[in-house]
Amino acid sequence: MPILRTVADSNYVKEEGCAGRLLRQPMAVACTQTGKEGKTYLSAAAFPPAVPEDERVQQRVSALGKLTANWQSVVDGALISPVEQADRRKGQERLL
Numbered sequence: 001m002p003i004l005r006t007v008a009d010s011n012y013v014k015e016e017g018c019a020g021r022l023l024r025q026p027m028a029v030a031c032t033q034t035g036k037e038g039k040t041y042l043s044a045a046a047f048p049p050a051v052p053e054d055e056r057v058q059q060r061v062s063a064l065g066k067l068t069a070n071w072q073s074v075v076d077g078a079l080i081s082p083v084e085q086a087d088r089r090k091g092q093e094r095l096l
Helices: 010-018 054-078 082-089
Strands: 028-031 040-043
Touching: 010 054
Parallel strands: none
Antiparallel strands: 028 040
């Protein structure tokens, strides 16, 4: 598989994950120690018990997508006035 030197934005990744079209290849396990700063990284192949099963990963990605969608609706709702919100509930658009 060729390496494409590009970056996918977070919305694209969330959409693909929620649609079940993401594959995964764990590379590392990040470990922390109580009372110490920083992380230690171990090879995922060397520590398989720390890598969750595909089904668990998909459940978490799906939950993240739902949380993001709910948060976006809260943000969108905060950007319009109470009068505009009432008009939207009635299925009308307020003309200025």
